[in-house]
Amino acid sequence: MLRKIIKIDESKCNGCGACASACHEGAIAMVDGVAKLTREDYCDGLGDCLPACPTGAITFEMREAPAYDEAAVKKAQLEKKLAQELGGGMPCGCPGSQAKAIKHENTESESVYASSSSPTSSVSPASSVQAVSSRLSTWPVQIKLAPVNAPYFSGADLLIAADCTAYAYGNFHNDFIKNKVVLIGCPKLDEGDYSEKLKAIIAENDIKSVTVVRMEVPCCGGIEMAAKRALQESGKFIPWQVVTVSTDGKVLD
Numbered sequence: 662m663l664r665k666i667i668k669i670d671e672s673k674c675n676g677c678g679a680c681a682s683a684c685h686e687g688a689i690a691m692v693d694g695v696a697k698l699t700r701e702d703y704c705d706g707l708g709d710c711l712p713a714c715p716t717g718a719i720t721f722e723m724r725e726a727p728a729y730d731e732a733a734v735k736k737a738q739l740e741k742k743l744a745q746e747l748g749g750g751m752p753c754g755c756p757g758s759q760a761k762a763i764k765h766e767n768t769e770s771e772s773v774y775a776s777s778s779s780p781t782s783s784v785s786p787a788s789s790v791q792a793v794s795s796r797l798s799t800w801p802v803q804i805k806l807a808p809v810n811a812p813y814f815s816g817a818d819l820l821i822a823a824d825c826t827a828y829a830y831g832n833f834h835n836d837f838i839k840n841k842v843v844l845i846g847c848p849k850l851d852e853g854d855y856s857e858k859l860k861a862i863i864a865e866n867d868i869k870s871v872t873v874v875r876m877e878v879p880c881c882g883g884i885e886m887a888a889k890r891a892l893q894e895s896g897k898f899i900p901w902q903v904v905t906v907s908t909d910g911k912v913l914d
Contacts, residue, residue, distance in 0.1 A: 665706040666726045671695050673718035679806055683713035686734045687741070702727040703734050715805040716852065761800050762813050796834040797843060804846040804855050807862070814866035817842040821859065821888045822874040823881045829910045830874075837874055837904075848883025855884065859891035863899065871901040877913060 669680075669689075676694040688703035689696055689710060696718070698704060706729065711719050799813045804821075820841040827833040827845075844862075846855055862868070873888045875881040885903055892901055905913040 662725065662728055663723060664726055664728070665721050665723055666701060666704050667698060667706070667708060667710060668720050668722040669696050669698055670718045670720070671697070673716045675716050675718075677715060677806065679713040679715065680710040680719055683710045685709065685738075687737055702730040703737070705729045705731075705734075712858075763795075763798050763800060793834065796838040796840075798838075798840075799842050802843045802845050804844045804858055805851065805853075807844055807858075809858070809861045809865055813842055814862060814868065816867050816869060818870045818872070819844065819863075819868050820872050820874065821845075821884065823847060823876050823884050825876050825881075826874045826906045829876065829908060830906050830912070831910055837872070841872065846884055848887065849880040855887035856890040856894070859888060860894045863891055863897060864895040868897075868899055871899055873901070873903045875903065875905055877905050877907050 667688075674696045676691070676696075678691050678696070680696050681689045681691055684704075686700075686703045686705055688698055688700045688705075690699045691697075692699070704726075706721070708719075708721060711721075799811070801807055818841045820837055820843045822837065822843065822845050824845045824847050826837075830836070844859075848855070863871070871888060871892060873885050875885050888901070888903075892899060903914075907913050
């Protein structure tokens, strides 16, 4: 039959698996690191996978294809659920893009870096610095991979950070990540604009506050502008602030 169905341009696929995770029907699978439409009869033609793709590799086309088989999809979904409950199945797509909350033990007792701040220190890190507990509480953190409606967004204080900030600012976990849901990106290297994704997250969830952390370099202004545009277009009035970090690791404002 002639119907609307998705088309995947494999030359644009970066292998992230986000489309496979977004396809609730299981029509898409990762094969040799590339997304493929493996079950045409599982594709309902609604395109939940389109906004999940960070490279624009997925489009619609009208062509001859088997009819959508809802009964087969429901059967496959049930079998997948049972397999996962028994511990024998992984979600389709890239396991690294599966949304999850993270819990850390003894996060209040971690030590801080005592002597590593000196660039001339010759003391071995293994003997002079004790481990600092991670404050990261959710995954994934990349803006383009984050699901719009993850449960952890409910009542969240949102941190939108340029990815270089965590490397430049030494105590990033304790001063910025702690008690926040984190989203990161690089407006210079990533393709596309973050504002639509951020607007959807803010508009469709009960976000309590937004903190934007960016570097002082001009190109980093893209992530600040995307966050501001998302806040404005979301139609919500949410407390927000922008923090700028210098390339030598100081907070400038």
